[in-house]
Amino acid sequence: xxxxxxxxxxxxxxxxxxxxxxxxxxxxxxxxxxxxxxxxxxxxxxxxxxxxxxxxxxxxxxxxxxxxxxxxxxxxxxxxxxxxxxxxxxxxxxxxxxxxxxxxxxxxxxxxxxxxxxxxxxxxxxxxxxxxxxxxxxxxxxxxxxxxxxxxxxxxxxxxxxxxxxxxxxxxxxxxxxxxxxxxxxxxxxxxxxxxxxxxxxxxxxxxxxxxxxxxxxxxxxxxxxxxxxxxxxxxxxxxxxxxxxxxxxxxxxxxxxxxxxxxxxxxxxxxxxxxxxxxxxxxxxxxxxxxxxxxxxxxxxxxxxxxxxxxxxxxxxxxxxxxxxxxxxxxxxxxxxxxxxxxxxxxxxxxxxxxxxxxxxxxxxxxxxxxxxxxxxxxxxxxxxxxxxxxxxxxxxxxxxxxxxxxxxxxxxxxxxxxxxxxxxxxxxxxxxxxxxxxxxxxxxxxxxxxxxxxxxxxxxxxxxxxxxxxxxxxxxxxxxxxxxxxxxxxxxxxxxxxxxxxxxxxxxxxxxxxxxxxxxxxxxxxxxxxxxxxxxxxxxxxxxxxxxxxxxxxxxxxxxxxxxxxxxxxxxxxxxxxxxxxxxxxxxxxxxxxxxxxxxxxxxxxxxxxxx
Numbered sequence: 001x002x003x004x005x006x007x008x009x010x011x012x013x014x015x016x017x018x019x020x021x022x023x024x025x026x027x028x029x030x031x032x033x034x035x036x037x038x039x040x041x042x043x044x045x046x047x048x049x050x051x052x053x054x055x056x057x058x059x060x061x062x063x064x065x066x067x068x069x070x071x072x073x074x075x076x077x078x079x080x081x082x083x084x085x086x087x088x089x090x091x092x093x094x095x096x097x098x099x100x101x102x103x104x105x106x107x108x109x110x111x112x113x114x115x116x117x118x119x120x121x122x123x124x125x126x127x128x129x130x131x132x133x134x135x136x137x138x139x140x141x142x143x144x145x146x147x148x149x150x151x152x153x154x155x156x157x158x159x160x161x162x163x164x165x166x167x168x169x170x171x172x173x174x175x176x177x178x179x180x181x182x183x184x185x186x187x188x189x190x191x192x193x194x195x196x197x198x199x200x201x202x203x204x205x206x207x208x209x210x211x212x213x214x215x216x217x218x219x220x221x222x223x224x225x226x227x228x229x230x231x232x233x234x235x236x237x238x239x240x241x242x243x244x245x246x247x248x249x250x251x252x253x254x255x256x257x258x259x260x261x262x263x264x265x266x267x268x269x270x271x272x273x274x275x276x277x278x279x280x281x282x283x284x285x286x287x288x289x290x291x292x293x294x295x296x297x298x299x300x301x302x303x304x305x306x307x308x309x310x311x312x313x314x315x316x317x318x319x320x321x322x323x324x325x326x327x328x329x330x331x332x333x334x335x336x337x338x339x340x341x342x343x344x345x346x347x348x349x350x351x352x353x354x355x356x357x358x359x360x361x362x363x364x365x366x367x368x369x370x371x372x373x374x375x376x377x378x379x380x381x382x383x384x385x386x387x388x389x390x391x392x393x394x395x396x397x398x399x400x401x402x403x404x405x406x407x408x409x410x411x412x413x414x415x416x417x418x419x420x421x422x423x424x425x426x427x428x429x430x431x432x433x434x435x436x437x438x439x440x441x442x443x444x445x446x447x448x449x450x451x452x453x454x455x456x457x458x459x460x461x462x463x464x465x466x467x468x469x470x471x472x473x474x475x476x477x478x479x480x481x482x483x484x485x486x487x488x489x490x491x492x493x494x495x496x497x498x499x500x501x502x503x504x505x506x507x508x509x510x511x512x513x514x515x516x517x518x519x520x521x522x523x524x525x526x527x528x529x530x531x532x533x534x535x536x537x538x539x540x541x542x543x544x545x546x547x548x549x550x551x552x553x554x555x556x557x558x559x560x561x562x563x564x565x566x567x568x569x570x571x572x573x574x575x576x577x578x579x580x581x582x583x584x585x586x587x588x589x590x591x592x593x594x595x596x597x598x599x600x601x602x603x604x605x606x607x608x609x610x611x612x613x614x
Contacts, residue, residue, distance in 0.1 A: 019557075033139065049112035050134065050242045051105060053120070057130040060123045061148060067095040070107035070115065077109040084114075129187045129203040136213045136244060136256075138292040144172045145187035145203065153189045160185055177210050183516050192210065214238045217287045217298040223568050228307045228340030232275040236285035236298065253285045264288075276362060277305040277341050277392035292527075311341030315347075315394040317381075325482060326401040330373045332356075334383035335365035343387045347477045350380040350396065373401050376435075404483035405434030408491050410442075410476045416573045419494045423466045429476030429487065430459035441477040444470065466494050506541065 052069040060066055070081045078095030082107040090097070099105065104117040118133070126149075132142040145156040150170075157167040166173045177183065184207055190200045193509040210455050217238040226232045235250045252405040253260040253270045261270050268287075282300040317324070318331040334345045345366040347356040370377070378400045384391040409432075427449075429440045436457035442449040452460035464470065473489040 014240045027206045036160055039112070046111065046113040047239050048241070049077075049107050049109055049115040051115045051118045052109050054349055055134050057127050057144070058118060058133050058135050059130045060120075060122050062124045062129065063100075064122065065100045066120055068099060068105055068107070068118075070095065070109055072112035073242050076110075080593045082108045086107075086550050104124045125200040125204065127187070127189050129185060129206045131185075131206065131208050134241070135177070135208065135210050136241070137210050138176060138213065138294060139210075140174045141175055141208060141210070143174050143185060143187070145189055147189050147201065153192045154191045155189070157188045157190075158185070159187065177208050179210050179212055179336045181208065181210060183207070194597075197467050208359045209319050211241070213247065213289065213294055214240050214287065214296065216272070216296040217285055219253075219262065219283055219285045219298045219301055221283075221303045224303050225306055226275045227346040228277050228305045229274055230340075232272045232303070234270045234272065234283065234285070236287055237271075238268075238296065240289050247289055250288050250290065251285060253283070255281055255283055257301050266417050274362075275303070275305055282476045285580075306340075307389075308338055308340040310343060310392050312337035312343065313383065313385045313394040314394045314467065315381065315383045315397055317397070317399060321397055322400065324373060324399065325405045326375055327372055328401075330370040330377075330399070330401075332368045332370070332381065334368070334385060335366060336385045336392075337364075339364065339387050343385055345383060346391075348381065350382075362414050375401055376402050377401060398401075400435075402435040402480075402482055403433055404484050405431045405438055405478045405480040407431070407441070408476055408478040408487045410474060410487040412474065412490060418574065419466055419492055419495055421466055421468050421494050423494075425464050425466060425492075427464060427474065428459055429460045429461070429595040430479075431478040431485065432482065434478065434480045435482065436480065438478050438480045441479070443477070445472045446475075468494060468496075469475060470494055505557065 008513040012211045031136045053068065054067045058067075063447050068083070070077050070083075075498050079093065081091050081095055081097075082092055083090040083097050085101070086103045087106075097105075097107075098122060102119075104119050106115050106117050108114045127145065130144045130146055132144075135141040139603055143158060145158065147153050153170075155167060155169060158165050158173050160175070162184075163177070171297075175185075184203045184205045186203050187426060188200055188202045190198060191308075192198050215238055217236045220235045220237055222233045224237065224447055234253055236253065238249070239248055242248070242368075242424045248266070248270070250264045250266060251268050251270075252264045253365060284300045285298045286295060287298075288295040290344060314337070315337050316333040316335070319325075319328070324330055332347050333349065336343065342360055342362055343364070344358065344360045345368075347368045348356045348405045350358060356370070359366045359368070378398075380396045380398050382396045383394045385394075386392070408537060410429075411428045412425050413428060416423065419425060427442050429442065431450075434457065437455045438457055438460075439451060439453050441451045442510070443482055449464065452462055454460045470492045471492060473491050476487045478485050478487075500527050577580050
């Protein structure tokens with residue numbers, strides 16, 4: 001006779017097809033919940049505790065006992081352990097708990113958070129299918145088909161989803177369930193009665209819910225709201241259960257679709273030296289094991305970056321203000337004391353609508369080079385900086401290129417077209433271009449005569465009283481500390497002095513060289529006239545009288561002179577001889593005879609009163 005206890009998947013309870021010697025209670029679906037799939041652990045929370053069983057099976061027969069242990073990441077806890085049965089706290093606080101009732105059990109230590117629940121069942125069945133505890137994804141799980149009377153079992157057969165996966169007399173089998181595997185396992189045991197009849201027992205079906213080897217990682221940033229331009233540390237947070245802490249994890253960080261850093265690394269952290277605000281860029285990470293190969297990906301997250309507006313915009317120049325020479329390059333350096341992100345710099349000159357240049361970069365300063373600056377580039381300059389919060393302007397600075405002095409021109413001014421010994425001439429030296437102050441030096445045959453300074457630019461002059469030795473070549477030199485320039489040579493020839501005897505009549509002057517007559521407005525102001533001498537009753541019958549005067553002058557003040565003399569000029573008194581008009585007597589004048597009789601010669605008579613009257 002053959003008897004079979006069969007499980008019908010279409011029924012909630014099994015049914016006995018034939019009467020059996022060992023009828024058992026109606027079997028019910030057995031869920032072996034080794035460890036519930038853990039939820040996401042909050043960042044910074046304590047690692048979960050791990051609940052262990054001894055013996056390591058979560059299914060047992062009624063009347064048996066199972067001992068529970070609580071383990072954190074450090075070791076087994078022997079005291080101060082919190083135990084829970086079906087979410088109800090138990091008074092027991094020792095490191096182990098002996099149980100004999102079915103239900104969900106959890107534990108927690110002082111150094112860990114609450115463990116995942118473990119469902120332990122005590123069954124009244126004759127045959128049970130047991131799975132080893134704990135079991136992790138891709139890890140091996142031992143299945144054991146156990147009967148109350150092991151010696152009567154001749155063969156054990158194991159099934160997965162109703163397909164035979166193995167059979168043996170007294171050995172277990174190993175399976176490798178995947179995470180969230182929905183497969184159903186069962187076993188049968190068979191034997192023989194004394195009378196030769198066979199029998200078969202079938203266990204309740206078992207679903208193994210395997211614990212994750214490690215949960216999907218969560219990406220965190222420190223600081224969580226970084227300031228733009230500052231460093232940020234990314235952490236790929238996950239954890240391994242205590243029994244698998246020897247498993248090695250590797251990590252990789254991503255920005256959008258691009259891997260950051262060197263790719264896969266053993267460190268769960270990555271430091272970004274400088275964090276920029278770049279719109280809606282998302283960051284994420286991955287964690288994986290080497291053996292077995294398990295890969296988990298974190299959710300994508302956006303990191304809010306705080307942008308600091310630009311402030312204290314400053315404009316500097318290179319070379320510094322006041323040291324720029326015409327023809328050199330000018331570098332304008334625009335900088336900000338604070339500000340983050342992409343900054344747009346622009347440079348401007350007062351009076352110009354268009355900017356001189358513009359640059360956008362992730363920096364606190366930028367430069368603009370202006371090549372070969374000219375004198376007409378002088379003006380007031382400023383710069384602006386903007387990082388999307390509106391432009392901020394710098395103070396204005398005046399830039400005036402210093403101009404090297406040009407080659408000067410020497411001119412000689414005198415009272416007549418031909419220089420005569422005793423004349424006073426004026427040497428004028430002028431450079432058309434050049435930044436002041438300009439120092440002029442005058443030379444006669446390369447021998448220095450004197451110098452004169454022009455603090456505001458322009459010309460300078462030197463007065464020279466001529467002697468016979470002053471004939472020759474003259475030149476001048478201009479120096480404004482940027483360049484020294486020498487003029488062309490100007491030659492000057494000097495004739496003898498005009499006789500002071502009233503009876504002598506000067507002949508025609510020889511031609512003069514490079515001598516200019518000054519305009520009347522440039523002549524010095526006259527002082528009072530002082531008589532030199534007066535000819536009275538000359539011997540010549542036709543000459544009635546003549547008067548000779550010397551005229552002295554002083555320089556006018558700059559306010560009254562059309563040409564301003566500069567500081568340091570050498571001034572000379574310029575004697576000017578004035579000859580009176582020679583008056584001849586009328587031969588028919590009756591008074592002539594009387595005058596001849598009154599004077600037998602002539603004498604010099606001071607004419608002070610006459611000078612005053614004149």
